[in-house]
Structure formats: C-alpha cells, structure tokens
Amino acid sequence: MAFAIVLGACLVTTAIVLNISWIIHWREIVPLVLGIIFFGILIAGVVWNTIFLVREIRRNEQHDSFINAVTHELKTPVASIRLYLETLQSRNLDEAQRKKFYEIMLDDSDRLMTTVEQVLRASKVGHKRGQEHWQEIDLAELTDECVQVSRTRNHLSPDEMKIENHFVGQDESVVRGELDDLRTAITNLLENAVKYSPQQRQIKVVLISEGGQSLVRVADKGVGIPRSELKRIFKRFYRVPLRAIAKVKGTGLGLFIVRAIAERHGGSAWAESDGEGKGATVTIRLPRLRA
Numbered sequence: 001m002a003f004a005i006v007l008g009a010c011l012v013t014t015a016i017v018l019n020i021s022w023i024i025h026w027r028e029i030v031p032l033v034l035g036i037i038f039f040g041i042l043i044a045g046v047v048w049n050t051i052f053l054v055r056e057i058r059r060n061e062q063h064d065s066f067i068n069a070v071t072h073e074l075k076t077p078v079a080s081i082r083l084y085l086e087t088l089q090s091r092n093l094d095e096a097q098r099k100k101f102y103e104i105m106l107d108d109s110d111r112l113m114t115t116v117e118q119v120l121r122a123s124k125v126g127h128k129r130g131q132e133h134w135q136e137i138d139l140a141e142l143t144d145e146c147v148q149v150s151r152t153r154n155h156l157s158p159d160e161m162k163i164e165n166h167f168v169g170q171d172e173s174v175v176r177g178e179l180d181d182l183r184t185a186i187t188n189l190l191e192n193a194v195k196y197s198p199q200q201r202q203i204k205v206v207l208i209s210e211g212g213q214s215l216v217r218v219a220d221k222g223v224g225i226p227r228s229e230l231k232r233i234f235k236r237f238y239r240v241p242l243r244a245i246a247k248v249k250g251t252g253l254g255l256f257i258v259r260a261i262a263e264r265h266g267g268s269a270w271a272e273s274d275g276e277g278k279g280a281t282v283t284i285r286l287p288r289l290r291a
C-alpha cells in the first residue's frame with residue numbers, strides 16, 4: 001500500500017514539474033489553456049488510480065482477515081465436537097462424564113451457530129432493504145429480554161449483569177425498527193461485554209433518554225480499548241491486537257453489524273474507554289418514535 005501511495009505521489013509531482021516547464025516554454029495562449037485542461041485530467045486520473053489501488057489493497061487485506069477469522073471460528077468448534085464424539089464412541093464413560101461432554105458439544109454448536117449468523121447478518125446489513133418489517137418496539141422490554149438470555153447463556157447472576165432503566169414513560173422507550181436487527185445489535189454489545197471481561201464481570205446496561213433520542217449503553221470493567229482503536233473497532237473484521245485478548249474468539253464483525261443496524265434506523269453507535277484495563281462503554285442511539 002505504501003508503494004502505491006508513494007508511486008502515485010511521485011507521478012503527480014513529475015507531471016506537475018514537466019507540465020509547468022512545458023507551459024512556461026511555449027508561452028502561447030492555446031497550448032497554455034489546453035495544457036492546463038489536459039494537465040488537470042492527468043492529475044485527476046493519477047489521483048483516482050492511486051485511491052482505487054489503495055482501496056483494492058485494503059479490500060484484499062480485509063478479505064484475508066475474514067477468511068482467517070471465519071475459517072478458524074468454523075474449524076475449532078467442529079474439531080472439538082468431533083473429538084468428543086469420537087471419545088463417546090470409543091470409550092465407556094459414566095453418566096456424569098457423558099453429560100459434561102454433551103454440554104461442551106452444545107456450547108460448541110452454539111458458537112458455530114453464532115459465527116454463521118454473524119457472517120450472514122454482516123452480508124445482509126450491506127444490502128439496501130425496505131421498511132416493510134418495521135414495527136413499534138419497546139426498547140426497555142427488548143433490552144430486558146436480551147439481558148435475560150445473555151445471563152442464562154453465560155451463567156451470570158443479576159449482580160454481574162445489571163440493568164438500569166431511566167426511561168420515563170413509553171414515549172422515551174418506544175422506537176420504530178426491525179425487531180430482529182435491534183435484538184442482534186443489543187445482544188452483540190452484551191456478548192462483547194462478557195467476552196472482554198475475563199476477570200470480573202461487572203456489566204451495567206443503562207437505558208436513558210438524551211436530546212429526544214433513546215440510548216442503550218453497555219458498560220463493563222473489562223480489558224478496555226486503547227483510545228487510538230475506539231473508531232477502528234467498528235470496521236468490518238477489525239480486532240484490537242491486544243495481548244490480553246489474544247485468546248478471545250471472534251470474527252471482528254459484531255460492532256460493524258451494531259453500527260450498520262443503528263445507522264439503518266437513523267441512529268448511531270460509538271465506544272468510549274479510558275484505555276487498556278479500564279473497561280469500556282459502547283452505546284447505541286436510536287431516534288424515538290415520538291420525539
């Protein structure tokens with residue numbers, strides 16, 4: 001990529017130097033005007049070509065990281081399920097051990113399902129869709145439902161994942177949108193808060209109204225996010241290269257999906273953190289039905 005940018009910059013500079021020297025030599029009005037026009041076209045072409053090259057290189061890099069992340073995320077649970085099935089087939093195990101194996105296999109198949117769903121959803125959010133499936137949604141009810149599911153799935157107590165509802169009345173809580181999409185966005189935030197809090201799980205979900213819009217804010221006391229990465233984490237396939245989370249599984253699609261869904265609903269999504277080890281807060285803002 002650096003080569004493409006340097007080459008582009010060198011070509012632009014050479015074109016400028018050559019063109020100016022030619023135009024100054026000729027000192028005639030027609031070649032001067034034509035020279036300036038062609039010169040403009042030439043420079044625009046070179047700049048466009050450089051931008052195109054850089055974009056293509058980025059897309060290729062993203063493609064590679066996608067293949068790596070997804071292949072790994074698909075292979076690992078399948079390999080694990082296979083191993084447990086082989087053990088069950090070849091050995092006589094007692095009931096307790098069997099039960100444990102079944103639980104692990106169920107967890108692995110859940111993981112597999114989540115990866116497949118994330119990939120399908122990421123390709124779906126890129127397409128233009130109409131609003132035919134939109135409906136009135138009570139954000140407080142939906143968030144509560146997602147929190148219950150996440151607590152059960154991750155074996156969390158109500159103290160480990162708390163919910164604070166500051167909405168006053170239905171007006172602050174009701175938004176219009178696609179139920180499945182908003183459920184996915186909130187679930188992604190909750191699952192990230194759990195995943196990136198390996199030591200102490202102190203997750204707080206706050207529902208609050210601000211400037212006529214409704215906010216769902218998920219705060220954790222986990223590994224945190226370096227300030228320089230706060231914007232990048234919303235890019236497709238981007239994962240923060242932190243040592244503390246090198247073993248945490250993921251595809252880098254979760255927050256990309258969250259932002260795409262928030263924007264599709266006329267809202268936004270952003271992350272805040274005081275840095276590594278200091279926890280993170282990710283917020284989704286959605287316009288209210290009755291602003």
Ligand code: ADP
Nearest residue numbers: 192196224233239240250251252253254255280
């Ligand atoms: P994934 O979790 O599959 O890697 P995401 O798009 O959900 O993908 O997140 C992108 C990156 O943002 C993660 O790899 C992680 O580094 C960082 N991140 C997201 N949520 C949190 C959080 N709550 N705390 C710390 N880091 C986070």
